[in-house]
Amino acid sequence: MLACQNGHIQIVELLLKEQVDPNVQEKNGSNAFMLACKNGHTEIVKLLFKKIVDPNVLNNDGGNALILACQNGHTQLVELLLKEKVDPSVQNNKGGNALMVACESGHTQIVELLLKEQVDPNVQDNNGGNAFMLACQNGHSPIVKLLLKKQVDPNVQMKNRWNAFMLACRNGHAQIVELLLKERVDPNVQDYSGVNAFMLACGNGNAYLVELLLKKQVDPLVQSNSGSNAFIVACENGHTQIVELLLKEKVDPHVQDNNGRNAFMLACQNGHFPVVELLLKKQVDPNVLDINGGNAFIFACANGHTQIVELLLKEQIDPNVQMKNGWNAFMFACQGGHSQIVELLVKEQIDPNVLNHNGENAFILACKNGNTHIVELLLKEQVDLNVHNNDGLNAFMLACQNGQTQTVELLLKQKINFNVTNNDGVNVFMLACQNGHAKIVELLLREKIDPNIQRKDGVNAFMLACAKGDTQIVELLIGKVNLNVRNNNGVNAFMLVCQNGHTQIVELLLKEEVDLNVQNNDGLNAFFLACYYGQTQTVELLLKQKIDLHVTNNDGVNAFMVACQNGHIKIVELLLKENINPSIRRKDGGNAFILACGKGHTQIVEILLKKQVNPNVQTINGANAFMLACSSGHIKIVELLIGKVNLNVRNNDGVNAFMLACQNGHTEIVQLLLKETN
Numbered sequence: 001m002l003a004c005q006n007g008h009i010q011i012v013e014l015l016l017k018e019q020v021d022p023n024v025q026e027k028n029g030s031n032a033f034m035l036a037c038k039n040g041h042t043e044i045v046k047l048l049f050k051k052i053v054d055p056n057v058l059n060n061d062g063g064n065a066l067i068l069a070c071q072n073g074h075t076q077l078v079e080l081l082l083k084e085k086v087d088p089s090v091q092n093n094k095g096g097n098a099l100m101v102a103c104e105s106g107h108t109q110i111v112e113l114l115l116k117e118q119v120d121p122n123v124q125d126n127n128g129g130n131a132f133m134l135a136c137q138n139g140h141s142p143i144v145k146l147l148l149k150k151q152v153d154p155n156v157q158m159k160n161r162w163n164a165f166m167l168a169c170r171n172g173h174a175q176i177v178e179l180l181l182k183e184r185v186d187p188n189v190q191d192y193s194g195v196n197a198f199m200l201a202c203g204n205g206n207a208y209l210v211e212l213l214l215k216k217q218v219d220p221l222v223q224s225n226s227g228s229n230a231f232i233v234a235c236e237n238g239h240t241q242i243v244e245l246l247l248k249e250k251v252d253p254h255v256q257d258n259n260g261r262n263a264f265m266l267a268c269q270n271g272h273f274p275v276v277e278l279l280l281k282k283q284v285d286p287n288v289l290d291i292n293g294g295n296a297f298i299f300a301c302a303n304g305h306t307q308i309v310e311l312l313l314k315e316q317i318d319p320n321v322q323m324k325n326g327w328n329a330f331m332f333a334c335q336g337g338h339s340q341i342v343e344l345l346v347k348e349q350i351d352p353n354v355l356n357h358n359g360e361n362a363f364i365l366a367c368k369n370g371n372t373h374i375v376e377l378l379l380k381e382q383v384d385l386n387v388h389n390n391d392g393l394n395a396f397m398l399a400c401q402n403g404q405t406q407t408v409e410l411l412l413k414q415k416i417n418f419n420v421t422n423n424d425g426v427n428v429f430m431l432a433c434q435n436g437h438a439k440i441v442e443l444l445l446r447e448k449i450d451p452n453i454q455r456k457d458g459v460n461a462f463m464l465a466c467a468k469g470d471t472q473i474v475e476l477l478i479g480k481v482n483l484n485v486r487n488n489n490g491v492n493a494f495m496l497v498c499q500n501g502h503t504q505i506v507e508l509l510l511k512e513e514v515d516l517n518v519q520n521n522d523g524l525n526a527f528f529l530a531c532y533y534g535q536t537q538t539v540e541l542l543l544k545q546k547i548d549l550h551v552t553n554n555d556g557v558n559a560f561m562v563a564c565q566n567g568h569i570k571i572v573e574l575l576l577k578e579n580i581n582p583s584i585r586r587k588d589g590g591n592a593f594i595l596a597c598g599k600g601h602t603q604i605v606e607i608l609l610k611k612q613v614n615p616n617v618q619t620i621n622g623a624n625a626f627m628l629a630c631s632s633g634h635i636k637i638v639e640l641l642i643g644k645v646n647l648n649v650r651n652n653d654g655v656n657a658f659m660l661a662c663q664n665g666h667t668e669i670v671q672l673l674l675k676e677t678n
Helices: 009-017 032-038 042-050 065-071 075-083 098-105 108-116 131-137 141-149 164-170 174-182 197-203 207-215 230-236 240-248 263-269 273-281 296-302 306-314 329-336 339-347 362-368 372-380 395-401 405-413 428-434 438-446 461-468 471-477 493-500 503-511 526-532 536-543 559-565 569-577 592-599 602-610 625-632 635-641 657-663 667-677
Strands: none
Touching (some): 009 042, 032 065, 042 075, 065 098, 098 108, 108 141, 131 164, 141 174, 164 174, 164 197, 263 273, 296 306, 329 339, 339 372, 362 395, 362 405, 405 438, 428 438, 461 471, 493 526, 493 536, 503 536, 559 569, 559 592, 625 657, 635 667, 657 667
């Protein structure tokens, strides 16, 4: 194949003499013949024909050698293949054929050859596209002329209702557009979204085409389903020349789309200064609002278009307008870090303390996003530093939460109150620790912040850092905090690191002689949690500490049971090596074996059976391991237990394993039990 692909004819001859099979296909379905055709190696193709290769073999995409040769413009090869009666009408998986790919790639001679073979030029692919559309789309005028002579219907539409005319207009192929207009195509056809060829030409900035279409009496006022029109898209994309053309056509510049946005707003939003100037000269109202209450000024500020902002301020626009969500232009500029615009608006005496509906002001937004220069500007304006948003967070808290170190340093110089808490009792130190901002943690510790403060649920900064596994912050806090503090649920930092498997921190805390056996309000300790969540390395570490393996929670469940229940095989094996009793039962009479069977952990069931666990143990409700396996459809476990258990045992409700399997629709288990019963 490689020799054929790369045109090494002598090697191909040599291999054919050695009886190499030329019909072998790659994983993608390509064979040597296809590769030779694709790369235009005519002499090799002739050689392969002598070896009775099948030229019509398809690759995995449904393409054949002819399609590949046509796509790559190998005219001689195409002639050869057509003489050999290769089927030129074959369509690939996407519905494409040889004529389509030749038209798409602009291979005029090949198109002529295929048309002589009576290939149907009107065939459509899976999306409804045809050869004519592809030629129009890619600007191949000679092919377009050829196909028009063949009476191809130029008005055919794809599934999305696009046609050849739209494709030519979108891609700026003026010569083809002129050809199609002579064919009396309807230039006003709209696709499913209501877009027409004129809008596409305007959106892509082709002034010549726009003029041409206007001369053909195309309606420039048509709106798409979204309410947009040609004028709006021209302004949105900054095509000044087209905007001027449309204004001469008396297009209404005030039309708004379904979102209430007009051409002027979009020009301002996208920073098209010449278009904005032009529209202002046409007395466009700059104060129009969209459905969310946004206006051109807000969009210009949000996107940092200083020149346009200056223009609009000269137009006496009101810079204080708020959207329905309470945001104004100043907030957007502060959030986006647009310092020049912020300075401009400050000169306009804008109120920097206005709040949006989330309770945020411009200062909060600047701090949150770390726009230090703007923060400095606003501090000079005597903004209220201590405003809280609806979640009870102020600017300083948000800067700490988001790791904006420079902003935090700035605010600390302002003697800000860093002990403020939000609605849940969270303070800046907790936010910095929780989000891993070590530099800010150091800054706050230098300011003598109390690292032991607890929020309303009893959680403190140290617990948050431990839960996240942030070793750097944990190291910073060791020696400064009480390591054994517990939250309202009785959980401490050590439990959290064990639960989450942060081994490095576990080792750190073990050196600090934390109390390993403390239990939370549910009776769970650190070891229990590590076993429950499958943290094998942590379990190994704790076993070296001679931890009490037999601690149970309030329901009598121990670490071994939860390891079995959750399928943590390695931990189960570790605990068995420690000679834990696998038969201990919880308060309801269940044990590790029953839990493993109920959850379908076959390997653990096998391990426990080797340990001579009694498979017939029943809970206080009369259920046993076999019933749970049957009820849950764990057929492998059922097979393991048959012969070891009494199949007919009933629970306190008089139900047995067979009934449970029937009730839950486990057909295979039902069949198995029927065989055993027989």
